[in-house]
Amino acid sequence: MKDILTTAEAAQLLGISTRTAQLWVESGQLPSWKTPGGHRRIPRQAVFDLIERPLQQQSGVRAHAIILAAGGRGDGWRSAGLPGLGLLLHVAEGLQQVREWLTLTPPMLIVVEHADEAERKKLVASLSNDGRFAQTTIVSLTMTRSGTPVLREPQRVRLGMLPDVAATSAAVVEHLMKTGRHDLDFAFRTPWNERARLAAVRDSGLLGSAPDPGFDRLVRLAAHAVRAPIAMFTLVTQDEQWFKSRTGFDGSTTPRDWAFCNETLVANELTVIEDLSKAPQFSQNPTIAQPYGFRFYAGAPVRDPLGFALGSTCVIDVKPRRLSANEREALGTIADAASNLIRLRALEREIT
Template sequence: MVKTDRDILTTTEAAKLLGVSVRTAQLLIEGGTVRSWKTPGGHRRVYRADIEALIEGPAIDPNLPSANVIGGSDEVTYSDAGGAFPIAPNESQRLAALDRSGLLDTPPEEAFDRLTWLAAQTLDAPISLMAMLTPTRQWFKSRLGLDLVETPRSWAFCNHTILQQGVFWVEDLSADPRFAANPAVAGDEGFRFYAGAPILDREGFAMGTLCVIDNRPRTLNERETRTLSALAALGSTEVRLRGTERQLREALRRD
């Protein structure tokens, strides 16, 4: 099929479609997240379909029995030494998928560090994290603005994020009864604002989240919500690519 001018976007047009700044779009494109090419005049171009795919995120079949279970009447609560937190009925399947991902306790990677940096910059947040949730820990695959490598699972605001699709955010954590007593809110850290979006594997299981945190109450506007959702979709794509690469390596070893 012959591509028309409507199928091809400039960096500025891509930024507008994504709802991010032109600088952020440049970083995504030049970093190789989106395939691109240069015109004879030296201007970058991308396909509209690739940008729209970023916005939509990974395709998940809702009819798959392994697809992410969303919170609601089926949601249950689990408690550990640090407190209580909600989990989905298929938590054991999610944890098995997380173990298969091979991401836990691995060194930092540029692809994920780039996402947390972009999230912090575009949402003007002092803290940005890619958090993975084990049975007992919230472990940070990538972190910006926070010295902690991990926290108890019960501290994780992301427990609520992985129970839903899309962006979950809380304007003032200290005013929300679900989080007011959380040590990260009531203690020295003094967290006030949280916003996160799930990072999903190819089967729809939430490996973790991409999130931002602030020490002051605030809100998210539509552009910021779309930005966080798009960046989390990029994180999902990276997770899926690693899964494909691991399967290929295993297949080669068997051969």
């Protein structure tokens, strides 16, 4: 009996379609790795573990948002996004695609436009009554304009759907940022999913862990790729940023309110600050002054298998500068490689 399976073989054992198995692999739900030829391989034991503990019995959520957009509004949602929430976005205008996504670990957020239409209303009702989605916030957008959000129960809300997608997105973000964050009191910006993100950092097994040559190589590659004197792989906790790997910097931690990576966590994408001395949010940051004299920052999120940004792969320089398109791509690719390495290390821990 083979210990290693292809995606198709894993799908056959699980009794699901190959496409669904691919979705589980892409989301990190089904552990895997990629061969040099680009093919996915899956440990047979991981499939058996999934059979013994089905997805429906797994707890937690992933750092994703699923948007069921109204007809013709999908591109508008992809453009507007849901800034500041810390979630990876999936947008579809059809129910079938959304149902496929919902077979994965539940997302933190589901937004349904035209939620007063029969089929979409039925979807919202079924999700609200499904225990798998108890930790998922479900936002129903209807054409019935309401001056204030209608809260049906915790994490279930109905808002008015606006003609402009960007305005609708802004209304959703504004409501979510006002609710569910009452116990968070930081002097700097944090994403909406900060509480869950902090839990993911704690659960990663990376904090305080021994040096890892794999991460060290990626950090050195980042410094080389963008010609920066300092590069780091940071993990951002509630109180500090801890450097899992670093080059060009002596300390192993800094207070979190020194962390430029806070901006990367909020943006949830590659973030470049060309001149830190001109950024108002860093006017009191000690690293802008001597002996550090930092002037440039660029960081890309490093994620766990469920999509939570644990920190970033970042580079720092002591002079203002810009990144070329190739340098941006390189830094993003290196951060993705660090995310894949996190998934591999988690898989190795499960196997052993």
